[in-house]
Amino acid sequence: MARNKHPEETVGRILDVAMRLFVEKGFEHTTIQDIVDNLNVTKGAVYHYFKSKEDILDAAIERESAPLMKELVAIRDDPRMTGLEKMQALFEASMDGPQLPLSAEVAVEPDPVKNSRFLGMQYRSIIEEVAPRFVEPIIRQGMEDGTIRTEHPREMAEVVLILANLWVSPMFRMTDADQLRRRMDYYVELLHLMGLNVKPGRITGMLEDFRSGYEQKLQERGGRA
Amino acid sequence: MARNKHPEETVGRILDVAMRLFVEKGFEHTTIQDIVDNLNVTKGAVYHYFKSKEDILDAAIERESAPLMKELVAIRDDPRMTGLEKMQALFEASMDGPQLPLSAEVAVEPDPVKNSRFLGMQYRSIIEEVAPRFVEPIIRQGMEDGTIRTEHPREMAEVVLILANLWVSPMFRMTDADQLRRRMDYYVELLHLMGLNVKPGRITGMLEDFRSGYEQKLQERGGRA
Numbered sequence: 001m002a003r004n005k006h007p008e009e010t011v012g013r014i015l016d017v018a019m020r021l022f023v024e025k026g027f028e029h030t031t032i033q034d035i036v037d038n039l040n041v042t043k044g045a046v047y048h049y050f051k052s053k054e055d056i057l058d059a060a061i062e063r064e065s066a067p068l069m070k071e072l073v074a075i076r077d078d079p080r081m082t083g084l085e086k087m088q089a090l091f092e093a094s095m096d097g098p099q100l101p102l103s104a105e106v107a108v109e110p111d112p113v114k115n116s117r118f119l120g121m122q123y124r125s126i127i128e129e130v131a132p133r134f135v136e137p138i139i140r141q142g143m144e145d146g147t148i149r150t151e152h153p154r155e156m157a158e159v160v161l162i163l164a165n166l167w168v169s170p171m172f173r174m175t176d177a178d179q180l181r182r183r184m185d186y187y188v189e190l191l192h193l194m195g196l197n198v199k200p201g202r203i204t205g206m207l208e209d210f211r212s213g214y215e216q217k218l219q220e221r222g223g224r225a
Numbered sequence: 226m227a228r229n230k231h232p233e234e235t236v237g238r239i240l241d242v243a244m245r246l247f248v249e250k251g252f253e254h255t256t257i258q259d260i261v262d263n264l265n266v267t268k269g270a271v272y273h274y275f276k277s278k279e280d281i282l283d284a285a286i287e288r289e290s291a292p293l294m295k296e297l298v299a300i301r302d303d304p305r306m307t308g309l310e311k312m313q314a315l316f317e318a319s320m321d322g323p324q325l326p327l328s329a330e331v332a333v334e335p336d337p338v339k340n341s342r343f344l345g346m347q348y349r350s351i352i353e354e355v356a357p358r359f360v361e362p363i364i365r366q367g368m369e370d371g372t373i374r375t376e377h378p379r380e381m382a383e384v385v386l387i388l389a390n391l392w393v394s395p396m397f398r399m400t401d402a403d404q405l406r407r408r409m410d411y412y413v414e415l416l417h418l419m420g421l422n423v424k425p426g427r428i429t430g431m432l433e434d435f436r437s438g439y440e441q442k443l444q445e446r447g448g449r450a
Contacts, residue, residue, distance in 0.1 A: 032275065036241050112352070116345025123337035123344065123391075127398055155411035166348075173352055186380035193418040 011049050014041060015060045018053075026114040027057060054117075061121060072134045083142020084129065087160075088198050090138065091191075094164060095202040111173045119172055121167050131157040149195050156194060163187055171175070177211035236274050238264060243278075251339040252282060279342075286346060293318065297359045308424040309366020312385075313423050315363065316416075319389060320427040336398045340404045344397055347390050374420050381419060388412055395435070402436035 017038045032053055050056045060120065074092045075081070075089045112119055128130045135157035142148025152157050168183045175183075184207070188200045242263045246255045257278055261268045275281045300306070300314045337344055360382035367373025375381050391397065393408045400408075409432070414423045 056305060108228025111345075112348035113345040115341065116341040116348075117338065119345055119348065120336075120338040120397075123341075127337070151405060152411040152414070155408055158392065158408075159388065159415065160413070163384065163387070166391065167387050172345075172348060183383075184378055184379060185376040186384070189377070190384065190415075190419070194415070 004142055007049070010045065011059075012043065013184060014049065014056065015063055018056045018065075019178075021059045022057065022060070022118075025113070027053075027117045028114065036175070040101075040156050057121070060088050061118075065125075072130070076134050076138055082147040083138055084147035084196065086138045087135075087142065087148070089116055090135070091198040095206045108155065108171055110170070115172055119166065120173075122204075126161045126165060127158060131161055135161060157192075160191070160196070177188070177207055177214060180210060181207055232274070235266065235270065236284075239271055239274065239281065241264070242290055243281045244285045244289070247282065247285070247343075251336070252278075252342045253339065256328040282342065282346070284342075284351075290350075297355070301359050301363055307370050308363055308365075309372035309421070311363040311375070312360075312367065312421050315360070316423040317427055320431045335395070335397055335399060337397075340397055344391065348387075351386045351390060352383060356386055360386060384419075385416070385421070388415070402432055402439060403437060406432055 006092060011179070014035065018030070018035050021034055021038065028051070032043065032046060036046055039046075046056075050059065058126070061192055071093045072090065075086050075093065078089075081089065131154065134151050138152040139150065139156055140147055143150065143153060164187065165185050168180070176195065181203075184200070184203050188203070191198050238258065243255070243260050245436070246259055246263065250259070255278070257268065257271060261271055264271075271281075275284065296318045297315065300311050302316065303311065303314075306314065356379065361378050364373055364375065364378040364381055368375065368378060389412065393405070393412050395405055406428075409425070410429050411426070413423060416423050
């Protein structure tokens, strides 16, 4: 085999193919061989970059979430915003982002057991990283500047994230745009009850994007539905 | 092999051993052979009753949750209670029950990725069974009898259950009794904000049971921690 002069490109292609297969077949039912069969590389090349299928999933999720993580740091460290304004900015950031096309793709045939490894990794990322490193510090700032009232900053951070990423999200269950809209509406209502008065400005646009992506995928998969 | 005259007893023993191993080693790292090694039966006998490891987990979880399910039916169909009273009864029923010793056991070394299959099964059971069959009908009764106000009965049912079973629960993360208390307190606060004014009467007793079970397990596992 010729020496690979573009390792980043190879890694990128492995992750692209792996992510598509995990989404289509489910993580459990995808083998390294399936990934190899969809790439112009050898099994040895895949193992050169990744120890295991789990390792590939970790890397793929890290790559997907990198832009949002960068944005979270910028919001958290912005010296001009109050705590509540940062929660608003965070809510808006989570409406955009590259996860949307993927959501529409996944939502056509998702299942919480088939996708349980994604579910567990999301859960762990929330409680070990996103809640303590990003959302809790923002809530604590809000408690100090008087824009957020709570005695449970850690718990509030976790609830905000668990509901958004595990419950509202269409990644782990069959969902059409109307069901997603109802969960979104109730989520915004709950945030208001918690004293986090986010403006749901971008939700309608996000839902329209989801609806068109979802309907397109349904048509493409028409034969299988 | 002599013909088995007590199949229920055998099935019960398989489930006992399997559940203990799933909890101790994690579902992914437990094999059918591990289960056989801890029982006085052959591998063939295990396969006589169960198709697969997944099948054993399904049966074990079904057995664990059967008493609570029976109680949920009794609460839902009780003609004397209002919707809100039923939500209160449901909250209290979830404080008791056989899941507690198991919680203390699991909480000593749990992990959302290692236990992701449990997590996915809980998630599916909530959205496919417990929310639509039990909690949503109770909330709808409350909307009719004027004791619960919401325009999102399905979503309220799911949020109540997702937070209780996936977030408050110590099954999917390292938790000591103080952290569990903080999540419980914030959960009760959220229920109040949602208009579900449950009385947190039994929480203290439940937490004490958890604390003593947890500390005992920690001591037993002292060498491994």
